[in-house]
Amino acid sequence: MSIKVLYFASVSEALGLTAETIDLPTEVKTLGALRQHLGVRHPALLTTKNLRAAVNRQMCGWEAPIAEGDEVAFFPPVTGG
Amino acid sequence: MREVSVQQADFDIGAEIAALSTGDVAAGAVASFVGLVRADELTAQELGAGDAAAVLSMTLEYYPGMTESALEEIVAQAKARWRLRRVRVIHRVGRLLPGERIVFVGVSSAHRADAFAACEFIMDYLKTRAPFWKKEETPHGSRWVDARETDDAAAARWG
Numbered sequence: 001m002s003i004k005v006l007y008f009a010s011v012s013e014a015l016g017l018t019a020e021t022i023d024l025p026t027e028v029k030t031l032g033a034l035r036q037h038l039g040v041r042h043p044a045l046l047t048t049k050n051l052r053a054a055v056n057r058q059m060c061g062w063e064a065p066i067a068e069g070d071e072v073a074f075f076p077p078v079t080g081g
Numbered sequence: 082m083r084e085v086s087v088q089q090a091d092f093d094i095g096a097e098i099a100a101l102s103t104g105d106v107a108a109g110a111v112a113s114f115v116g117l118v119r120a121d122e123l124t125a126q127e128l129g130a131g132d133a134a135a136v137l138s139m140t141l142e143y144y145p146g147m148t149e150s151a152l153e154e155i156v157a158q159a160k161a162r163w164r165l166r167r168v169r170v171i172h173r174v175g176r177l178l179p180g181e182r183i184v185f186v187g188v189s190s191a192h193r194a195d196a197f198a199a200c201e202f203i204m205d206y207l208k209t210r211a212p213f214w215k216k217e218e219t220p221h222g223s224r225w226v227d228a229r230e231t232d233d234a235a236a237a238r239w240g
Binding site for chain 1: 116141142143144146147150151172183184204207208209210211212213214215216225226227228232
């Protein structure tokens, strides 16, 4: 299963990466599982306080399912305005 | 008229406020909010550096595509809660200097209570739900701005 992953702000800076396309093992079925899976290569995903995530540009909880072709994003709490 | 813009360029406050009621004789009230870059003094601890320093500039990052749709969703929620005529939200991105405008929210309605409340609601939700991230730069280094619990509390009071 191939998905696109985007990183923003302090998360992107900590990883030195803004985007990557990855092939996922079939057992990775949720946002939370994806975080753990990517966390092996990118420890900042596990250590960032209050990490947030979106699936297909919608803010989602860690239980959200992910599927082939999804666009997933990881980022810190927002600070606009 | 377009309701939501995310852009690097500055905006004309007078023109934006005027456009909220131009040609609409049913509008009886216009409320607006403008957010500015503050030259905050950061402590050495906040900077993780040896000295305190004032903010020289602020850089705003966003998530193209998601940021616009998040703002449109917030505007739709405001329209569902209050009787509004027109809504305009402009948020700047990129590098901005102290005193520069960051954000504009303008709302028109028949009566003032709807315009006041919707304007505040949109700002409170924007602060906690729209994907923007601020980085402050000083002579002694830069830091990503932390999310504030007071902003979460402000958004939560709308239920």
